[in-house]
Amino acid sequence: MNWEKNVRKVVPYVAGEQPKDQNVIKLNTNENPYPPAPGVANIIQNFDCEVLRKYPDLDMSALVDALSAYHGLDSGQVFVGVGSDDVLAMSFLTFFNSGQPILFSDITYSFYDVWADLFRIPYQCQALDEHFCIQKEDYMKPNGGIVLANPNAPTGVMTELSVLEEIIAANQDAVVIVDEAYVDFGGRSCVSLIDKYDNLLVVQTFSKSRSLAGMRIGYAMGSPKLIHYLNDVKFSFNSYTMNALTIAAGAASVADEAYFRQNLAKVIATRERTKKELARLGFTFGDSMTNFIFAAHKTVPAQEIFEALRANQIYVRHWNKPRIANYLRISIGTDEEMDRLIAFLEQYLETVEK
Numbered sequence: 001m002n003w004e005k006n007v008r009k010v011v012p013y014v015a016g017e018q019p020k021d022q023n024v025i026k027l028n029t030n031e032n033p034y035p036p037a038p039g040v041a042n043i044i045q046n047f048d049c050e051v052l053r054k055y056p057d058l059d060m061s062a063l064v065d066a067l068s069a070y071h072g073l074d075s076g077q078v079f080v081g082v083g084s085d086d087v088l089a090m091s092f093l094t095f096f097n098s099g100q101p102i103l104f105s106d107i108t109y110s111f112y113d114v115w116a117d118l119f120r121i122p123y124q125c126q127a128l129d130e131h132f133c134i135q136k137e138d139y140m141k142p143n144g145g146i147v148l149a150n151p152n153a154p155t156g157v158m159t160e161l162s163v164l165e166e167i168i169a170a171n172q173d174a175v176v177i178v179d180e181a182y183v184d185f186g187g188r189s190c191v192s193l194i195d196k197y198d199n200l201l202v203v204q205t206f207s208k209s210r211s212l213a214g215m216r217i218g219y220a221m222g223s224p225k226l227i228h229y230l231n232d233v234k235f236s237f238n239s240y241t242m243n244a245l246t247i248a249a250g251a252a253s254v255a256d257e258a259y260f261r262q263n264l265a266k267v268i269a270t271r272e273r274t275k276k277e278l279a280r281l282g283f284t285f286g287d288s289m290t291n292f293i294f295a296a297h298k299t300v301p302a303q304e305i306f307e308a309l310r311a312n313q314i315y316v317r318h319w320n321k322p323r324i325a326n327y328l329r330i331s332i333g334t335d336e337e338m339d340r341l342i343a344f345l346e347q348y349l350e351t352v353e354k
């Protein structure tokens with residue numbers, strides 16, 4: 001009767017909606033509007049199902065080797081998981097175990113506090129300044145670890161590498177995780193600092209820049225020691241996280257650098273054009289280095305714009321949370337999708353601003 005009092009209770013993370021209706025213009029979960037590299041389709045179409053009879057490769061060598069070669073690392077410096085959510089969750093479980101509070105921003109990826117709660121890790125949020133920038137002094141105090149998204153989500157704001165390095169250097173008794181989910185869209189990666197700091201773990205994903213959100217591939221890069229500890233925890237939890245098809249498809253994506261660059265350039269060009277249009281319509285926003293724009297309108301509340309867009313089959317993301325309730329996070333879609341968004345906003349704002 002009393003079993004319920006011993007349940008591990010947690011308030012789960014709320015992911016963006018995935019509507020069944022294919023006509024929705026879906027700008028709410030930062031997916032890439034273009035297909036994955038053609039080599040990925042080739043792998044899937046020609047996949048030999050006989051392979052599925054056996055468990056997948058424990059070392060996930062095809063994917064780990066492709067990623068380590070791509071980033072100029074040893075294979076012992078790469079850890080692969082089921083999306084970066086899986087990699088981040090395993091990293092929280094492995095590295096944040098001191099009893100001291102871990103530190104992250106008050107406005108950042110809203111999964112960090114959920115994992116901290118789930119794993120009973122104490123945490124302290126550090127306030128971003130009025131431009132949504134981190135203040136490095138906030139991370140110069142005793143802590144049980146640090147996690148920073150760079151560029152940050154949902155703000156899109158990038159922290160300079162030199163600032164991150166100061167934070168990493170000042171915290172060598174704790175693990176610093178840099179979540180680079182959006183780094184390919186114009187940010188600067190911390191990967192170059194891995195050989196200098198054995199407490200730095202850099203996490204990236206195939207979900208955004210590689211158009212593979214549905215495949216679920218994420219990875220971490222760090223010192224061989226960090227990756228070793230991460231694997232110990234992972235193999236104590238679930239040995240076979242990545243299936244054989246995913247491992248092969250991921251490797252095929254990494255193999256096509258030209259397609260990757262071309263795809264990124266398209267998204268970035270659309271983002272820059274969308275920034276100009278949104279500014280013209282009275283929106284303000286920081287200089288996003290991601291595949292989304294976090295924007296507030298000068299006169300019309302975000303909640304109202306959100307509902308009007310939704311009623312017209314255009315989905316963006318809105319959080320009713322302190323400091324960001326007047327912002328919309330708008331993912332970058334195709335040029336046609338963004339044209340339809342802008343056309344709707346133009347006509348809508350004209351009527352409500354009168």
Ligand code: PMP
Nearest residue numbers: 083084085109153181205207218
């Ligand atoms: N980090 C950040 C900052 C994100 O926005 C997301 C996407 N929701 C993730 C990690 C997780 O992405 P995935 O699990 O698809 O790799």
